[in-house]
Amino acid sequence: MGFLNLSGLGLGYAVLRRWGLTLACLIATGILLVVALPADPNGIPGALLVLYLILLVAAAAHGAWLGLRTRLAWLPSALVAAVLSVVLLAVPAGGYVWYDQARDEATQQMLLDRLAEADELVKENGTMDFEAAEPDFRKALAIYDGLTTDHPSSRAAAQVPERLRTYYTTVSAAYTAEQYCQAVAPLKYLRTVPRTMDEKTLGTLSTWPDDRLATSLYECGAESMSADSSSWTTQWDELLTTFPRSEQAQKVGSAIDAEVSDAVKAVDGSDPCAAVERLDSLSTQIRGVSGEEAGLTDTLDQAADRAHRNAASGTYDCGVDQYKDGSFSEAVTTMNTFIKDNPSSSKKSLARKVAIAAEVAQTVPAAGKRLPTTRSGGSITVTVKNDSPDNITVLYTGPVTGSFTLKACGSCSTYSALGSSLGFNTKPCSDTSKNYPQKTIQLPAGTTYFVHKSQDGIGNTPASDTAKLESGYIYTECAYTTSFGY
CATH class of the missing domain: 1.10.150 (DNA polymerase; domain 1)
Structure with a gap:
């Protein structure tokens, strides 16, 4: 019983x-x-x-x-x-066996549900920005890893390798869409997956992101460079240090050379100043890229040097363009920079004349209507005297362009602006007892624009004179100061 x-x-x-x-x-x-x-x-x-x-x-x-x-x-x-x-007794024994099988099936269903949960996370976040989707992607990966690690013989674990392929393509959807800059972050994340998951489970997925990341870094850098953004240096520097022997890394040198060449050509284009600025930026940016591991050090150095040289020489074209556009103040600064940076240039003399003409044109805009030439001398004698207690610089432009300085007149004084306007003052440079500092120059016939500038800061506003010179006459220019300027 x-x-x-x-x-x-x-x-x-x-x-x-x-x-x-x-x-x-x-x-x-x-x-x-x-x-x-x-x-x-x-x-x-x-x-x-x-x-x-x-x-x-x-x-x-x-x-x-x-x-x-x-x-x-x-x-x-x-x-x-x-x-x-x-x-x-077979009744309870059979019941136990049946229940054990039922419990195993329930476990399998639970694991399949867990697998489905991870799949849904991947699907829901597939179209979202990676930064926002990353926490859920990590959660899904943890579920996949848990299935293969804790329940390796389960039906759910057997499906994980296939799910991981979907996972990788979903996370890197930006790469498939050729949105290379957006693809960099998710591909870098996928390269970290082997640190947390068994490489046997991943199989070929362990190295799957490498070539795609190298392509994304290269293409994103190319896009940034074309958009004149400095971020290309970060992307290509990472490419050259992370994948130094890749096909993509070897394309960097020629791409940089091509960009420098385009900027050099642009110096002769419609906006030389922008081209010079671009070359200056490229020179600095290229030197910030590490090409040692990829064997590109010499290539990058040569490209940086070429950009620097052409930026320096292109400054002349920029100054001429500014002069033609009426940006005389900028033209003066640009041409003085060109003269300083290119002491042996054949264009140095003309650049100095453009700087002088631009300075004259700041006071007399009509003087900047035409670009000066290297022409010098003439048949008409012009004597410039200084009836001023200041050292002065005399600048002139017209058929010829030049400048010189005159020392201060020790016995001279400043004229009263009020007295001059009422006709009470003596006419400047008329005192024969004084030995006025002077210089005689030869100019051709035509209109010459003069500007006299104090070197001592007493006269803050340059004085100007427009002289229409004719053959057969001798001309005298007189520089003097008043209480309100020349």
Whole structure:
């Protein structure tokens, strides 16, 4: 009877016609089934299972004790009862096997649900900006990793390699769309995946991002350079140090040479000043790129030097363009820079004349209507005297352009502007007893524009004079100061 009770159905008690105890066994087994079904991956609560086993053993022992004290005439023999008991033991044993299989299936379904959760995270974030999507991408990757690490033999784990291929292509969607600058960050992230996931699971995905990242760094740098953004140096520097022997890295040198060549050509174009500025920037930026690991040090140095040389020589074209546009102040600064940076240039003399003419034109705009030439001398004598207590610089432009300085007149003084306007003052440079500092120059016929500038800062505003010179005459220019300037 004890064996019959081990079935959990109270069959031993039923044979003995102890219906109350039979019902108690059925209730206990029913409670166990209610808790156990449907099968859960975590199985039956341990405390309940232990209690049920205690009750089962107690029922078996009690049934055996009762069976020894009760004669059952309707059973054919004790042997048949024993055989029946053994057969009935197959019920709980079979139930255990069935439940174990059901629990394993429940576990498999749970893991598949977990896999589906990761898949959904990847899908939902596939069209989002990577920075915003990265936390969910990392969460999905952690789920994939957990499936292969903790449940390697599960059906879900078997599907992870395929899911990872989808994961990689989704994360790097910007690369597929040829949005190379946006693709850099996600591809750099994918290169870190082998640090957290078994490379056997990743397979060829371990190196999958490398070539794509090299391409993205190169193309993004090219885009940035074309857009005149300085960020190209960061992208190409990273390319040359991370993938120094890649095909993409070897393209950097020729791309930089081509950019410098384009800027050099642009010096002769419609906006030489922009081209010079571009060359200056390129020279500095190229020197910030590390080409040592890629074997491009000499190539980059040569490109930087070429950009610098052409920026220096192109300053002349920029100054001429500024002069023609009427930006005389900028033209003066630019030409003086050219003279300083190119002391042996054949254009140095003309650059100096353009700077002088531009300075004259700042005071007399009509003087800047035409570009000066290297022409010098003439048949007309012009004497310039200084009736001023200041050292002065005399600048002139017209058919010829030049400048010179005159020392201060020690016995001269400043004229009263008010007196001059009322006609009370003596005419400047008319005192024959004074030895005025002077210089005589030869000029051709035509209109010459003069500007006299104090070197001592007493006269803050340059004075000017427009002289229409004709052959057969001798001319005198007089420089003097008033209380309000020349």
